[in-house]
Amino acid sequence: MPTRAGRVRAAVLRPSHAQHRIEIGRAEPPEGLADLVDYFWWVRWDTAEPHEQEVVPRPVVHLSAEVTADGPRLLVTGVHQRMFSRRLEGRGHTVAAGFRPAGFRPLLRGDVSALLDREVPAADVLGVDDRAVAEEVLACPRPEDGAAALGRWLRGLPRDDDPLVGRLAALVERAEEDPSLVRAEQLADLAGVSLRTLQRWFRGHVGVGPKWVVQRFRLLDVVAAAHGDDDVDWAGLAARLGYADQSHLVRAFTQLVGHPPASYRREA
Structure with a gap:
């Protein structure tokens, strides 16, 4: 049977198709976040043709810095019950936090099932402006530095003791x-x-x-x-x-x- 890390990797479907188009990295959470965040991750892509990447969702909430039609934003992605697909075009990258199961609840301060099958701006569910931090995270030349910036922002958020x-x-x-x-x-x-x-x-x-x-x-x-x-x-x-x-x-x-x-x- 695969290890837990192997199951995380297995969630990315058709890995041989993706390996020449996308680069995936991850980092451990800093002290003070490990009780809520399982790992930070990033994806960089450079593809001449559009690439549709499918992922098998795990029972995990993600918070990702991405370039949207509304500019750089932090997006909260709840647990998706079915296949999750993201279309990647040209060149770009995203930096994100993958929370431990139940780990987003102290920040959300509400029912996590309200996020089921949804992807929404962090401002809508956390009540804080996410634009500045998303811009800072994506402007970092190294994704590791972007993950560190996202971690600092997360440590500053109010949280419930649950x-x-x-x-x-x-x-x-x-x-x-x-x-x-x-x-x-x-x-x-x-x-x-x-x-x-x-x-x-x-x-x-x-x-x-x-x-x-x-x-x-x-x-x-x-x-x-x-x-x-x-x-x-x-x-x-x-x-x-x-x-x-x-x-x-x-x-x-x-x-x-x-x-x-x-x-x-x-x-x-």
């Missing part, structure tokens, strides 16, 4: 790392609460329910296997990841990615 954040972040990260976790009831048992309570916590803090979370991570295990060099026993993989049989795995993968896993593997 004891559920660390607890839920650790629980979701456990689900990501442990392929034997295939049902929401298992997470409820680990948390020591009823499934109904866990569902309420997840909707308010993570943005999606625990069933969606475990199913998405197991699908990312399938994507990671499709990206690997070794031959894949799809029936055996289905059994290890909690699918009723291979056809259920194929159906779930196809609904998300648009192709059965074997044909996607050949393409990717």
Whole structure:
């Protein structure tokens, strides 16, 4: 099974198509942000032809500095339940923070499910002007410096003290790392609460329910296997990841990615 970092990388679909068009980097969060931010990341692209990059969304909120039709802005991207696609043209870059699951809740100070399947300017949800910091972040010659500038801005924002954040972040990260976790009831048992309570916590803090979370991570295990060099026993993989049989795995993968896993593997 892939590592947690491997699942993060697996979220970028068709990596062989992207490797000559985009450059992806990441950095650890500074002291004082690691409880909320999992990592900072950036993408730089230089492509003569438009490139459509598809990503399998994880249960994570992102805050990204991007050039929009309204100029440089910070955009908050909530958890997307379906495939997320971004069209890249010409030359450009973006710098972003990927929050830990539930990590955006103390800054939002509200229900994270309100961001589900949405991408909105930070000013609309945080009540602060995002234009100046977005311009500063994108003007940095090195993306690492842009990430540091974004981190300084984030440290200055007011935040709630919410004891559920660390607890839920650790629980979701456990689900990501442990392929034997295939049902929401298992997470409820680990948390020591009823499934109904866990569902309420997840909707308010993570943005999606625990069933969606475990199913998405197991699908990312399938994507990671499709990206690997070794031959894949799809029936055996289905059994290890909690699918009723291979056809259920194929159906779930196809609904998300648009192709059965074997044909996607050949393409990717």
